[in-house]
Amino acid sequence: MDSSVKELGINTIEPIVLPAPTYLDDQGVEQKITLEIRPSEGLDYAFENCTNTIRTFFKQNLCSYSPIKVEVKDTFFEWTPFGAGFQDELGSEMWLGRIGNSTAECGGDNRVVYKHAVLDMDEEFYVECGKLKHNTVLNSLPPYDHSLPGNEVNFFVEGKLDFAHEVSMYVNEVMREGDFDTTEEIHFRNTSGEVVFSLPSPVTYEVNGANQIQCSYVISRLEADLISLKIVVPYSWLQEGNRTYPIAIDPTLVTVGNAPNMPSRPRGITFSSTGRYVAFPTLNNNQAFIYEINSLTNTIKELNRPINGYKNSEMCAVFSPDEKYFLAGGSPPLSVYRYDPLSGGFTSQVLQPHTTPFQYVIRNITFSNNGQYVAVSHYYYYRTYKFDKETGLLKNEATFGIPYMISKSEFGKDDALLLTLQEDGKIRTYRFNDGVITGEFQVMSDTKTKIVDFNLSPDGNFIAIALDAAPWINIYKFNAVLGIHGSPTIPNIPPDAKAKKIRFSKTMRYIAVAQYDITKKPRLIFYKFNPSTGELGSKLDVSSNQLPSPDVVSAEQIAIEFSSDGSYLGYAQDSNQASSIFLYRFLDPSDNIFFKDKLTDNYYSDTTGNTLMLLDFGQLIAGQTSLPKEVVIENTHSVSVRHLEVELINTNTDFVIEMSKSDNPFIAEPNLYYSGTINSMDTVPIFFRAVTTEKSTKGGMFEVRAKCRKV
Incomplete structure (x- = not known):
């Protein structure tokens, strides 16, 4: 752990630079x-x-x-x-x-x-x-x-x-x-x-x-x-x-003469499996737009489009799991495009001789988790297809009638269930077998209000639900046998904080919610989540300069989405501002132990060891000893760890850094050893203080290293 102070509020998100109009x-x-x-x-x-x-x-x-x-x-x-x-x-x-x-x-x-x-x-x-x-x-x-x-x-x-x-x-x-x-x-x-x-x-x-x-x-x-x-x-x-x-x-x-900027009026956000590409279906000429993300420079550039663009793709879009194909829909037809390395974009359209022409607006396209099947909703019907990843062809068409139009769908982790949010505000779950919807499995509704969005957790054990009235958010348990079950976990949210969209982060340690705050303006807000217990924690204090803060009340929140690898977060709203799309790098540490600030939840380094902030003792007078600063070590592995060892490295002669397991009494030790077991997502405290002498003239840097063993 290096030392620095970086005023970020919470350092889990970092804005991606979007083209300026x-x-x-x-x-x-x-x-x-x-x-x-x-x-x-x-x-x-x-x-x-x-x-x-x-x-x-x-x-x-x-x-x-x-x-x-x-x-x-x-x-x-x-x-x-x-x-x-x-x-x-x-x-x-x-x-x-x-x-x-x-x-x-x-x-x-x-x-x-x-x-x-x-x-x-x-x-x-x-x-x-x-x-x-x-x-x-x-x-x-x-x-x-x-x-x-x-x-x-x-x-x-x-x-x-x-x-x-x-x-x-x-x-x-x-x-x-x-x-x-x-x-x-x-x-x-x-x-x-x-x-x-x-x-x-x-x-x-x-x-x-x-x-x-x-x-x-x-x-x-x-x-x-x-x-x-x-x-x-x-x-x-x-x-x-x-x-x-x-x-x-x-x-x-x-x-007239489109400006070189991000499209307006997005209807959704979709990332490719590696997070390399991001696409936005929009009402901007009823077309989708695809961008490539440069993770080194935090910038994006638009990929080349087909000659006529992605026509009639204003409602939904998705990449194939291998990133070779791009599927888009809205006003008929359903279109499939193959990536062409010569053009540098998804420009080769794949004609679909095995699909029946669509008569109604295509509202949703969903790949199964194994990438073998595609479910397409239009009007009061679902169509399912087997997807040929070698040719991009949709085959074995099957149709299933539904009582209401679809606004969202997700496959369960093992692809045996297909969850759908329908326009009557209910989640209907259907059995799915060998590429065919075989019948209704479960209907879930809130008797007092309508469901407006849902999201299955990455491990498939929880489902987060957004409601159009209080209590706004519910978290239920989920599995392939019982479906949605148990009593919901409900956060403590102000009564006028209306939730619109909800998503789990990849590690499930955060839940992102697009909601209206107490001033009735749209906001992107984060809540802590414990994937071991299913408990929803406190709202995180995120600096306002990191998040979209529109000055209009009318901005409808259209989508929030994490990339599959958890590295990126997208937020879109249908406002009349110059930009209605926001992209962020998202730091969600996992599979390691990390130093973290006790009060702000800020991490001192990212998953690759890059310094995010420093431990700052402030200004000291020569001969002064600072007050203890508390840092916690967090276990982000999915399993418990033990034999935690902490080593302090300081080559500076102007000051001494001491560390202790407690602040009262503060017992300075050159190395710390924790013999007990640290469960997943648990933390242990460690305290640091700086000791100067009367001859001290300047500050400097020091490092703290930690290692452990998985149980």
């Missing part, structure tokens, strides 16, 4: 992007943001001509909303209302909203890195009087896009002329063939819920540089009894 100003100087919307300097607009890769302008009244303008490089486009209404399969239309007088309100650093633009609908705009995000927010169900002659009624919002120059529209790299409709992403190219902006595949979703639906664009070209744009949503979906309002019709999301 930048733009070039008018003088060509690179500047840091800021997304704050400010009062406009011009007379035509009320608000603007000009510190981004795009420039965005908002007029005071939404019913003005072209109230929204976006500039990028030497081009621009303007958006004018018309209103909303209904249409049937016969082509008949009925307008609900046209855009009325609605004044711009700057509802946050990067948000402008025009409230009640049409009845109970708001038009909402967010300036994000390299793009303008537009939601039409339905605060309640739009009223329909059933006057259209057709039976299939859709709700639509309509507006027009006016471009600076003539543009061509492309869907799947095919130019579309005239009028057309599509559920796919649309690229708009100028006369030079350059993509000036794009409209991602449109989705309508519950703002505070989990349900969403694919919707469609209807395009009518009015002139060479002017188009009419409709976004069409099935009215039957909007009026379902379990629908939660408000509803956002998203996107009319306009992307």
Whole structure:
């Protein structure tokens, strides 16, 4: 143990450096992007943001001509909303209302909203890195009087896009002329063939819920540089009894020259088995993004993507256990990509001739622990496949019906059980045998509240559950015979600290929880956990400068995830900040004995012996003896140890370091020997003090070494 002081609060996490978003100003100087919307300097607009890769302008009244303008490089486009209404399969239309007088309100650093633009609908705009995000927010169900002659009624919002120059529209790299409709992403190219902006595949979703639906664009070209744009949503979906309002019709999301930064609006985090790669499925163009982590420099870089990116992969993604394949899903289809060493990315798509086309949004993809099987959930069905790791093909398709849609799933340690969290807030466990779900094994629910997340411990003996109301967190025992059983362990958490996501660390000595603190802001918090007893300990005091501390209350916590080797921790939130993804190196010592500070739980070194902090006695006057400092030696082996020996090495002549098994009395010994047994996760105390002489002129370094034997 070397000596130093490093103000970290708790030294279990270390931030990974993420790419910083930048733009070039008018003088060509690179500047840091800021997304704050400010009062406009011009007379035509009320608000603007000009510190981004795009420039965005908002007029005071939404019913003005072209109230929204976006500039990028030497081009621009303007958006004018018309209103909303209904249409049937016969082509008949009925307008609900046209855009009325609605004044711009700057509802946050990067948000402008025009409230009640049409009845109970708001038009909402967010300036994000390299793009303008537009939601039409339905605060309640739009009223329909059933006057259209057709039976299939859709709700639509309509507006027009006016471009600076003539543009061509492309869907799947095919130019579309005239009028057309599509559920796919649309690229708009100028006369030079350059993509000036794009409209991602449109989705309508519950703002505070989990349900969403694919919707469609209807395009009518009015002139060479002017188009009419409709976004069409099935009215039957909007009026379902379990629908939660408000509803956002998203996107009319306009992307112009993506900034070189992390993607926004993540829907999850997945690490590869060694922690080398990390991927984020996102609503950013409905695509996933893959990065390679450099553990030496604590930086990441994006891998090369396929030519068209990872299309329709906004909901879920997973790496194969051997890191050769990447599976992603969302809007159909399910896609499999092979790593190509020549391109340096997962760029070779593997076609799947043995899978039946998916008709609904793919919500979850889970590999079995042995890597032989893949479970895919979509709508009210599970599909299971045998995975051929040599070819990347999914074979032996089997289907199993489920009562509710899936939000999360995990296989038990021996792959005999498949645990699922379904939208009714219950954990349903299914028997799994030879790649097939054979029936329901157990249903677990909390009668007073809904379950919002769960996680099996790495050893398979415990399950951590997050609830949407007090007591917020429960820890149960788990095994393949009884499933979830016993009485829960419940931590002492403030009553308004709502838990959203929960995960065990690899050693199970910590539980990470994404929750709302007493100020109702999202936080990432750690709790101690004893894997020997199943007891949940105290909340750790983590320095705020290490963890994401958003200044907005609305940031929804999407995911927290540890890498399989426990070295990394990822946290994602769906906020409107410039960055919503945070990555950390996570120090979770195991399989050794470690020196640790008694009060802060900080370790003095990591698993490879690198110094994390020093033992500091403060400033001493020559001839003074310091007060004793307590350090504990912790056994992080999974088994007990004995014959602990502690050796002190000090070659400095300006001071003497003494150590003792107790502080009262302090009995200095050059070496300490502990004859007893130290159980896993137990600690023994050791006390140090520094002794100086009247001739002492400076401090210095010393080392303490320890060794033991496993029982």
